[in-house]
Amino acid sequence: MPSSADAPRTLGGLLAAAADRWPDRPAVEQGGVRLDFADLHWQTGRAAARLAAAGAGPGATAVLLFDNTPDCVVAFLAAARTGTRLVPAEPGATLTQLTTLAAGADGPVLIGRAERLAALDAAGSWPGPVVETDGLPQAGPADRPAPAEPGGDAPFLHQFSSGSTGAPKAAVHTQHNLVQGALIYRTTFGYGPADTVVAAVPLLHSFGMVAGLVTSLLTGARLVLLGRFTPGRLLGELHRTGATVLVATPLACDLLARSAGAAAAAGPLALRLCLSSGAALHPATAERFAERFGVRVSQVYGCTEAGIIASRQPEPAAGPGPEGAPAPAGDVGRPTPGVEVRLVDETGADVAAGAEGLLLVRTPAMFLGYLDRPGTTAEVLRDGWYRTGDLARLDGAGRLHLIGRKDTxxxxxxxxxxxxxxxxxxxxxxxxxxxxxxxxxxxxxxxxxxxxxxxxxxxxxxxxxxxxxxxxxxxxxxxxxxxxxxxxxxxxxxxxxxxxxxxxxxxxxxxxxxxxxx
Known part of the structure; x- marks a missing residue:
C-alpha cells in the first residue's frame, strides 16, 4: 500500500494502482450493480475517451449531476482523467441552478443520468454538449484511446460550499488535494482492503467524496452506495454487506438507532467504525447508537475548503459495554495527522493556552482558493493558513472545542x-x-x-x-x-x-x- 511519499498524485493514478493490486476485488456497488477494480479502471478509461470527444479536457468545464450510483462514479473518475474542471452538482438541481454553477465557462459539458437530463430538457437548453452517464464507457468509437493522465496539481474540482450561513462559494481543489485527504483518513481510521464501506452520504460533497470514494480507491476497500436513504434500507445494507465502516450524518445515525428495534433478530453488525459529519453530533444520538450497535460514533470535523480537520474517536472504556463516553457538546476531538491548528485573536496573535480564539488550520488537503474571488481568498487564506471562521479553544489534552462561528x-x-x-x-x-x-x-x-x-x-x-x-x-x-x-x-x-x-x-x-x- 503506498505511503504518503509514493502515493499517486491523481485519482487516475489511485485507480490504476488499485486495479493492479486488487483487480478482482469489488470496488463499488449499488442496487445490484457491482464493478471490481479492474472493471472500474477499464470503464473509466473508455468513459474518459468519450468525454474528451465531447469537449471535456484541460481548460474546459464539466458539470456532473452526481447521483450515488456506479455510473456516476465512473463519470467522475473519467472527468478527472480528462483533466477538465469539474463541478459536482445536486442530482435534483434545476437548469437555472446548473447554469449558474457553470457561469463563465465556454461550452460547458453537462453530464448526468438520462432520465434526469430528459427531465431538464437539457439537450435543447444547455449551452454546451450533453452526455449521458448511462452506458458511457460503451459509447463512441471502440478504438479511441483514453486521454493522457493529467498532472495532479492543476485545478480540478469546483466544490461549492453548502451555503448554510450565506451564499455558496466554489472552493477549487486539485486531484492531489483529494489524495492527501484520503491519506489522512487512512492514517486516522485504518481503512484497508478488508473493509466494506457503506456511504450513506452524497459523494458530491467533501465528506462523502473523500471519506467514502477516494479513500476506498487508495486502500482497496469495497464501497457500497446506499442510493435513496431510509433507515430500514441502510440497516439492511449494513447486514447484507457485512459492512465494517459507515460514513453517515448525525441525522442518519439517529434515525438508524431509533429504528433498529429488530436489529437483534437480524444478528449483530460487523461495524468497527462509524464516521459522522455534516453537523454537530448530539451526545444523546451518540449514546443511543452505541447502545444499539456496540460502536461509538467517531465525529469528523472539517470543511469544504480544508477537508478533515479533527476527529473525536472513542476513548478506551473504563468497564464493560461500548468503548468510551459520548462527547461533550462542542468537543470535536484532536486534529488529525498532518493537520496543524492555531488559535488567534482579532490582531492575528496566538492566544494563551486554553483561551478561546479564531481557528486557523493548515493541511496538505488545502484548497487553492475560491473561484473568481481573489479578494475573499486573500481574506481567508494567508501564508498557507485557512481562517475557518470558527471560534474554538484547545484543552490540556489537545482536544479541540468549537465555541461557535464569529459571524453568527x-x-x-x-x-x-x-x-x-x-x-x-x-x-x-x-x-x-x-x-x-x-x-x-x-x-x-x-x-x-x-x-x-x-x-x-x-x-x-x-x-x-x-x-x-x-x-x-x-x-x-x-x-x-x-x-x-x-x-x-x-x-x-x-x-x-x-x-x-x-x-x-x-x-x-x-x-x-x-x-x-x-
Missing amino acids: FVNVGGKKVNPVEVEQVLLGHPLLAEAVVWGEDLPDGGQRVRATVVATGPLTAAELGAWCRKRLQPHQVPGGVEFAAALPKSSSGKIRRAEVAAAAGDRSRTYDHGGTRS
Missing part, C-alpha cells in the same frame, strides 16, 4: 450571544428534535435572539421560554420562537441557517413567548 453571533444590546450555546439548551428539552438560532435585526439597529424548532410533541413557546430562562442569561433567551415541521438542510445534512432566518423573516405568523403551537 447575535448582538443583543452590546452583549454577544452564541447561537450554538442557545441551541444546545433548546435541544436539551425532551420534546425538541431540532433547533436553529439566529439574530433578527431590529428597527433601532440592534438584534434579538430568534429560534425555529422542530417539536416531537405538544409544546408552546411559553414553555420553551421558561425552559431557557432557567438555563440561560436573560439576553440569551429567544425573544421569538417559531415551530416548523422540518428545517431546510443541504444534502449533507447541514441546516441552512441563513435560509431559516430569511424564511422566518418573511412569514407574517410568528410566535413570541405568549404564543402556542397550533
Whole structure:
C-alpha cells in the first residue's frame, strides 16, 4: 500500500494502482450493480475517451449531476482523467441552478443520468454538449484511446460550499488535494482492503467524496452506495454487506438507532467504525447508537475548503459495554495527522493556552482558493493558513472545542450571544428534535435572539421560554420562537441557517413567548 511519499498524485493514478493490486476485488456497488477494480479502471478509461470527444479536457468545464450510483462514479473518475474542471452538482438541481454553477465557462459539458437530463430538457437548453452517464464507457468509437493522465496539481474540482450561513462559494481543489485527504483518513481510521464501506452520504460533497470514494480507491476497500436513504434500507445494507465502516450524518445515525428495534433478530453488525459529519453530533444520538450497535460514533470535523480537520474517536472504556463516553457538546476531538491548528485573536496573535480564539488550520488537503474571488481568498487564506471562521479553544489534552462561528453571533444590546450555546439548551428539552438560532435585526439597529424548532410533541413557546430562562442569561433567551415541521438542510445534512432566518423573516405568523403551537 503506498505511503504518503509514493502515493499517486491523481485519482487516475489511485485507480490504476488499485486495479493492479486488487483487480478482482469489488470496488463499488449499488442496487445490484457491482464493478471490481479492474472493471472500474477499464470503464473509466473508455468513459474518459468519450468525454474528451465531447469537449471535456484541460481548460474546459464539466458539470456532473452526481447521483450515488456506479455510473456516476465512473463519470467522475473519467472527468478527472480528462483533466477538465469539474463541478459536482445536486442530482435534483434545476437548469437555472446548473447554469449558474457553470457561469463563465465556454461550452460547458453537462453530464448526468438520462432520465434526469430528459427531465431538464437539457439537450435543447444547455449551452454546451450533453452526455449521458448511462452506458458511457460503451459509447463512441471502440478504438479511441483514453486521454493522457493529467498532472495532479492543476485545478480540478469546483466544490461549492453548502451555503448554510450565506451564499455558496466554489472552493477549487486539485486531484492531489483529494489524495492527501484520503491519506489522512487512512492514517486516522485504518481503512484497508478488508473493509466494506457503506456511504450513506452524497459523494458530491467533501465528506462523502473523500471519506467514502477516494479513500476506498487508495486502500482497496469495497464501497457500497446506499442510493435513496431510509433507515430500514441502510440497516439492511449494513447486514447484507457485512459492512465494517459507515460514513453517515448525525441525522442518519439517529434515525438508524431509533429504528433498529429488530436489529437483534437480524444478528449483530460487523461495524468497527462509524464516521459522522455534516453537523454537530448530539451526545444523546451518540449514546443511543452505541447502545444499539456496540460502536461509538467517531465525529469528523472539517470543511469544504480544508477537508478533515479533527476527529473525536472513542476513548478506551473504563468497564464493560461500548468503548468510551459520548462527547461533550462542542468537543470535536484532536486534529488529525498532518493537520496543524492555531488559535488567534482579532490582531492575528496566538492566544494563551486554553483561551478561546479564531481557528486557523493548515493541511496538505488545502484548497487553492475560491473561484473568481481573489479578494475573499486573500481574506481567508494567508501564508498557507485557512481562517475557518470558527471560534474554538484547545484543552490540556489537545482536544479541540468549537465555541461557535464569529459571524453568527447575535448582538443583543452590546452583549454577544452564541447561537450554538442557545441551541444546545433548546435541544436539551425532551420534546425538541431540532433547533436553529439566529439574530433578527431590529428597527433601532440592534438584534434579538430568534429560534425555529422542530417539536416531537405538544409544546408552546411559553414553555420553551421558561425552559431557557432557567438555563440561560436573560439576553440569551429567544425573544421569538417559531415551530416548523422540518428545517431546510443541504444534502449533507447541514441546516441552512441563513435560509431559516430569511424564511422566518418573511412569514407574517410568528410566535413570541405568549404564543402556542397550533
